[in-house]
Amino acid sequence: MSDHIPETGLPYDEAEFLSRLDGDGELSDEITQLFLETCPRSLAELQETLSQGDLYTLGRLAHGIKGSVGV
Numbered sequence: 001m002s003d004h005i006p007e008t009g010l011p012y013d014e015a016e017f018l019s020r021l022d023g024d025g026e027l028s029d030e031i032t033q034l035f036l037e038t039c040p041r042s043l044a045e046l047q048e049t050l051s052q053g054d055l056y057t058l059g060r061l062a063h064g065i066k067g068s069v070g071v
Contacts, residue, residue: 035068
């Protein structure tokens with residue numbers, strides 16, 4: 001996986017995403033839905049960890065979110 005920035009300048013490149021999934025639109029929908037369901041909880045956990053000053057866990061959580069977004 002690369003840190004590809006779409007030529008459009010938009011944060012999401014659907015064609016690129018689908019190409020990573022061999023054009024499987026159903027899988028794309030499932031991954032997107034899962035991300036949308038889990039992201040609010042992940043961000044809340046990130047915020048709570050930040051307020052506690054736990055930098056090790058904060059880094060681990062942030063890395064996990066980055067990985068999810070990178071998919």
